[in-house]
């Protein structure tokens with residue numbers, strides 16, 4: 001733990017403790033590049049994770065937002081996976097039921113390619129506006145029954161003019177450095193509309209710390225939340241919390257909040273996690289270096305044993321795993337079911353992404369699965385193709 005003289009971007013307390021550092025990682029992990037050279041030469045930066053002992057928040061204390069580019073080259077759509085789609089559909093059905101989301105106005109901040117918003121509007125006959133600098137309305141043409149519109153831009157207080165009963169923001173807040181400022185902006189956009197429901201979803205740092213999941217730590221994610229630190233930033237910015245929970249095998253955190261006049265006091269037992277997170281951070285810093293070298297030895301042992309290795313999943317986890325472990329040259333191929341990622345090149349490692357079907361012609365012995373939650377559907381796909389490689393979940 002190395003104390004640094006920086007303010008916590010989540011609660012404004014002074015001083016954070018740095019507990020994990022990685023050098024020379026690609027500034028982006030979801031950006032897809034057109035050739036190997038551009039991928040290898042993509043700008044690299046260092047990452048230095050600091051922990052706030054006051055609110056339990058974790059932040060890259062040397063983050064430089066200028067390196068990020070959210071454009072059409074940014075490819076994050078996860079809904080090609082049946083497992084992911086099932087999770088999303090179930091979540092939408094529950095939100096509609098629980099908050100009576102029918103015939104309402106929905107605004108989604110950071111809507112990506114828009115599949116969550118479209119499904120929410122189709123299922124509940126809602127009207128939707130999606131805001132994202134990387135959205136591509138043409139990809140989703142024919143969906144949403146004409147009730148969904150997209151704005152290719154960053155979220156700002158101009159959004160207060162949009163009619164809105166349900167404001168959602170999924171997997172975006174972890175890309176924002178000044179989280180307190182962003183939640184404050186959200187409260188400003190809500191204004192006097194006291195009936196508005198606000199829903200945010202972010203990755204859960206509890207699991208990242210518990211598993212020492214270094215592959216879930218990358219440059220794009222500058223902010224890491226626990227249930228407690230997420231609740232605290234909403235409470236400080238005049239929200240009452242209706243729901244605070246984990247989902248997707250505890251990989252994600254969900255918060256449902258409603259605007260009120262004053263900051264609110266903690267009420268939920270899940271928020272009381274500061275002691276646990278402080279312990280988990282210390283534990284992570286002890287375990288992580290061993291785990292990185294264990295993975296390096298494992299991959300090298302596979303290669304020395306004559307095994308050919310593929311990685312299944314070319315997203316941020318893969319980019320972080322290859323750059324942190326430093327084993328890109330030992331990997332035969334990286335495959336992905338998202339057709340928009342295929343044939344493109346990954347920043348940092350310079351690996352080209354192939355379709356899973358390529359494993360029929362380029363056989364491998366071992367497949368590293370970047371998210372174990374998908375093992376079942378991957379096995380099914382491989383069986384259908386007659387590919388018998390061994391799955392090794394990361």
Ligand SMILES: [Zn+2]
Nearest residue numbers: 008011052055
């Ligand atoms: Zn803090």
